[in-house]
Every structure is written in structure tokens, then in C-alpha cells.
Amino acid sequence: MKKALSPSFKQLKNYLYLLPALALAYLFSYRPFVKTLLNSLSIVNFSGNIVEFVGLENFINLFKDRNFQISLINTFKFAVMFIPLDVAFCLFAALLVYRKRRLTAFNETLFMLPMAVAMSSAALVFKAIFNPTIGVINYVFRLSIQWFDDPKWAMLTVVLLGVWMAIGLDFLLLLGALRSVPQQLIESAQLEGAGSVATFFKIQLPLISPTLLFVISTRLRDSMLLGGPVMVMTSGGPQRSTQTLVYQMYVEGFVANNYSKGSAISVVVFALTFFLILFAFRFEKRGVFYQ
Amino acid sequence: MRKKNVYKTVVATLLGLVVLFPIYYAFVASFFSLRDFTSPIPLLFPPQFSFHNYVRALTESLLPRFMVNSFIVSFFASLVRMGVAVLAAFSVVFFRFRGRNFLFFVIIATMMLPGDALIIENYLTVSRMGLLDTYAGIMSVYLLAPVQLFMLRQGFKTIPLTYREVAAVDGCSDIRFLWSVVLPLSKSIVMTLWLHSFVTMWNLYLWPLLVTNKTHMRTVQVGITMLGYAESLDYGPTFAAVSLLIAPSLLIFLLLRKGIVAGITKGTIVG
Numbered sequence A: 001m002k003k004a005l006s007p008s009f010k011q012l013k014n015y016l017y018l019l020p021a022l023a024l025a026y027l028f029s030y031r032p033f034v035k036t037l038l039n040s041l042s043i044v045n046f047s048g049n050i051v052e053f054v055g056l057e058n059f060i061n062l063f064k065d066r067n068f069q070i071s072l073i074n075t076f077k078f079a080v081m082f083i084p085l086d087v088a089f090c091l092f093a094a095l096l097v098y099r100k101r102r103l104t105a106f107n108e109t110l111f112m113l114p115m116a117v118a119m120s121s122a123a124l125v126f127k128a129i130f131n132p133t134i135g136v137i138n139y140v141f142r143l144s145i146q147w148f149d150d151p152k153w154a155m156l157t158v159v160l161l162g163v164w165m166a167i168g169l170d171f172l173l174l175l176g177a178l179r180s181v182p183q184q185l186i187e188s189a190q191l192e193g194a195g196s197v198a199t200f201f202k203i204q205l206p207l208i209s210p211t212l213l214f215v216i217s218t219r220l221r222d223s224m225l226l227g228g229p230v231m232v233m234t235s236g237g238p239q240r241s242t243q244t245l246v247y248q249m250y251v252e253g254f255v256a257n258n259y260s261k262g263s264a265i266s267v268v269v270f271a272l273t274f275f276l277i278l279f280a281f282r283f284e285k286r287g288v289f290y291q
Numbered sequence B: 001m002r003k004k005n006v007y008k009t010v011v012a013t014l015l016g017l018v019v020l021f022p023i024y025y026a027f028v029a030s031f032f033s034l035r036d037f038t039s040p041i042p043l044l045f046p047p048q049f050s051f052h053n054y055v056r057a058l059t060e061s062l063l064p065r066f067m068v069n070s071f072i073v074s075f076f077a078s079l080v081r082m083g084v085a086v087l088a089a090f091s092v093v094f095f096r097f098r099g100r101n102f103l104f105f106v107i108i109a110t111m112m113l114p115g116d117a118l119i120i121e122n123y124l125t126v127s128r129m130g131l132l133d134t135y136a137g138i139m140s141v142y143l144l145a146p147v148q149l150f151m152l153r154q155g156f157k158t159i160p161l162t163y164r165e166v167a168a169v170d171g172c173s174d175i176r177f178l179w180s181v182v183l184p185l186s187k188s189i190v191m192t193l194w195l196h197s198f199v200t201m202w203n204l205y206l207w208p209l210l211v212t213n214k215t216h217m218r219t220v221q222v223g224i225t226m227l228g229y230a231e232s233l234d235y236g237p238t239f240a241a242v243s244l245l246i247a248p249s250l251l252i253f254l255l256l257r258k259g260i261v262a263g264i265t266k267g268t269i270v271g
Helices: A002-040 A057-064 A066-097 A104-116 A119-129 A136-140 A154-179 A183-191 A196-224 A228-233 A245-255 A259-283 B002-029 B052-060 B063-094 B100-112 B115-128 B135-140 B146-156 B161-169 B174-185 B187-202 B206-211 B220-226 B236-255 B257-266
Strands: A042-044 A050-053
Touching: A002 A042, A002 A259, A002 B063, A002 B100, A002 B115, A042 A259, A057 A066, A057 A259, A066 A104, A066 A154, A066 A196, A066 A245, A066 A259, A066 B002, A104 A154, A104 B002, A104 B236, A104 B257, A119 A154, A119 A228, A119 B002, A119 B220, A119 B236, A154 A196, A154 A228, A154 B002, A154 B257, A183 A196, A196 A259, A228 A245, A228 B206, A245 A259, A245 B115, A259 B100, A259 B115, B002 B236, B052 B063, B052 B236, B063 B100, B063 B135, B063 B146, B063 B174, B063 B187, B063 B220, B063 B236, B100 B146, B115 B135, B115 B206, B135 B206, B146 B187, B161 B174, B174 B187, B187 B236, B206 B220, B220 B236, B236 B257
Parallel strands: none
Antiparallel strands: A042 A050
16 A cells, blocks of 8 residues: 555655745746736725726726826836946947956956945935035036936936946946957958957957847846836936836835726736847847846 | 057046946945035045944944844845755756646746736735735745746756666665755855845845835835935935945955856856
8 A cells, every 4th residue: 555655645745846936936926917917907996806897997097197108108218228328338348358458357347346236225325426416426527417306317317327237247248248259250350451340340249249139138128127226216206207117006006005007007017028038038048047 | 559458448447437436435425424425525535534424324223123134034035045946946857747847837937027017916915914024024025036946957957867866776865865965066056046145135125115114124225225314415324324235245246256257257147
């Protein structure tokens, strides 16, 4: 009897090892995802229970809502400013130091340092540096910009913080890619008279393009999920000029307790990020993954 | 050609110093008095080194408590995370059973559902479980790390399956095999992932902010944004707190720099 039982018990044990991971995946990923989908199609009361199924009504109202349109536009505005700045800076920096010379190790370290700083610390420091009256930025550049009170400028401070936080990782990824371009290719091109600009566009850029596209698509996804820096630095203001999708979702969910609307925004964020992650994986060739 | 290289190095150094500036400023400003902050010409070096701001940050707020909270959460969450991922990866790599790959995929696919977009429902779940304002509540949604599970599986796969057969013949139990063969052989990847987990947990902001209402349960990244000094331009204690947080992570970062560079450029740790 005991012998007959043991093989199936053994089989069961294999599943037991997977059980904690599966339970967590169900409890904190799949279940909330399905519930968010259902909530976005229903009217939900204050305690988070569904009252009535209303189909796509929440989405129709959402896209008519001026507030949501602003969030959507701001989120893309962030991405459009953040990604080119980030990529241009990191690519430029990587091109400066990819060939090992004196001081390159030191410079590399400087570019990587932002990785060691958490978002909320960085946001606090930026808030002080950009302070209009006592901040260093306005003084050094002889400006009198109200960085956090002028809707024209507030988004730029969030973008600059985003770039600063992204530099460490993106610089390293591009540096790694540039260093893996075979040196003979570059040398033979230069022997044939190609300048450094031609070498870059004809040889380096095509060869690092998978990494470059990977960086761009993951940063696009990150942009869709922008929320924390806005919370610490600007609280979505002034005049909603830095209000992003995730920030509005937070406000609808936790300040206004409007779960249907919050869930509908979540679904929009899911849809946007989903395609961008798929896009990122297409360019992911070396087993690099984001969390 | 040589001249060009000098230019490159100079430009790179200047850019690097610009990148360094916010960190430098945080340390410098942690020594400023209120008067130094409001000086008409912003100072870039403290006129005197007084630890007054540090004393204030540590005594006037619950900063020490916030740090303990963050430490507990980061330490135990990383531990549980590793445990969950190790068990799952172990099972998938060393055993053959039906649905193995499918179940693994089901777990890994949670990567496609970014946690920040699930905060409303997860908040409701945690609140119904009565875990608001608890360490368990802060850790809960981070106990499964699909990326780490994936990397562990890659690590475990380098161990020959014959080891497992030999061990089974010798009457070695599965758990014993995991504990005394698999884990020692994967020490470096497990330690790297654990450390990475710790830092990730330590740096969390949004989720801990949502699930803690009581001041004494806040984690340090949430706590430092609510010290309340910034409103009066009296940034000193805030910068002292920020410096206290940046210093150890900078130190760890510089010590592990080579490993991090190798890891990222070869594509093993990211995020």
C-alpha cells in the first residue's frame, strides 16, 4: 500500500515546491488584474465591491474626461522629453569613454553613481537644487524660473530627475554594447578613411541598435508607469501640468475612492505597457530583464 | 589623435561631475545651517562642519525607527523572496512532471503585469487581510520576483542532472540535495540576487506609502519625504537624512562596482 502511494506522493511534492510562487502569482498579480478588468467595466462602491455591470461606460466617460486627457498627454509629454534626453546623454557619454584610457574607469564610475541613490532621496535633492529662491540652478544659470510653480517648467524638472536616475543603467548598457563592437571593424573602416562620425553611423550605431532599441522600449514602458517622482516633487501640479496616468490613478483610487475610474485608468496603463514590454522583448537578445 | 583623446577625457570628466553634483550637494548641504541655505550666493562648500543637522534629523523625527522598519522589511522580504524563487526554480530544473513548463510560464508571465498598475486592487486585498500598517503588508506584493526566479533557473541549469541521480541513489532526500549540493554550488548567484532584492526593497516608495498610515510604520524612503523641513527652507535635517541613506548604498555600490558592471554589460542583473 505504502509503495503504491509513494510515486503519486512524489509527483505531488513536485507541485508543492511551486505552490508558494503560484499562490503569490495568483493573489497579487492575476487576481487583482482580473478584478481590475471587472471593476473597470462596473460601478464599484466605496468598499471595493461591484454594484452594477456597465460595460464600456467607464472608458467612454474616461476618454471624455478633460482631467484624464491631461494625464494621458502629460504622460506622453514626459516620454517624448525624457527618452531622447536620456538616450542622447548616455550614448554621448558612452562614446567618450568606451575606449579604455587613463581616467575612463573614474569617469565610468561617475556616470554610474546615480544607480546608488533611491528615487525619493534624489527627488528631495532635486527639489532643493531647483528651488527658485535658494537653489543652485537658478543662480548658476542666471535664471529666475519658478520651476515648481510655473506649469511651463514643472514637467522639465520631473524629466531631468528621470534622466538623472536613468543614466547609471542606460549608460552601462550602451557602454557594454559599444565595447562589444569588434575593434577590427572600426580600425579597418578608419584605415579606409572613415571619420569618427561616419564610423559611428555606419558601423557602431547599426551594431548597437538592439541594445539601443531595448533601452528605448523599456524606458517608454517606464514612462507610462511614472508616478513616484511626481508624488514627491510636484504632487501633479502646478495646474495639473505634471499629472500623469499613474498619479491620477492614485488620486482616483486613494483620495477620491473612485475605484471604477481608477481601475479604468489602470487598464489603460496595462494596455500601454503590455505592448511596450512585448516590443522590448523583441530586442532583448542577451537575457536582460527588467522588474 | 592624442589631443582628441585628451578632449574626450576632459569632456567626459566634466559631464561626470555634473552627474555627481546632486550627490555632492546632498552631502555638502547636510552641514548647512538655515543661514547658509538662504545665503544670497548659494554655497557649494559648508562654512563649518557641524553635525547639528544629523543630530536634529535623528532626534526630532522618527528617522531611526524608519531605518529599522526598512531594514526589517528589506531583510525578511529578500529572504522569503529567495526562498520562494529557489523552491520553484529547484522543482522546475531537477524534476520532471506534467505541466512543469506551463506552470513556470504562468509564474514568469506576471512580469507582464506591472505592480504599480495593480495598486488599487492589491491595496484592497491587503486591507481585507488586515495587513495595513504591518511589515507583512509592506512585503506582501514583493514576495514573488519573476525575474529572479528566471535567473535562478538559469543558474541551476548549469548543475549537471547526474548529480541529482547520484544523490538519489545514495539515498539523499530532495531537500537535503537542495541544501547541501544545489545552494552551495549557486552561492554567488543567490547572494547577488539577495543583495539586489535587499536594495530594491530598501528603495521602494509608492507601495509602502499606500499601506502605511501610522507614522511609526513608515519605511525610510517614505519617511524622509515627510520630515516637514523643506517647507520652511530649513533643508538641513532633510539633507542629513538623505546623506545618511546615500552613504551606505554608495559604499556598497563602489565595493561591488566591478561585479555590477560585469553583470549589466553581460546581461545578468538589471532593474
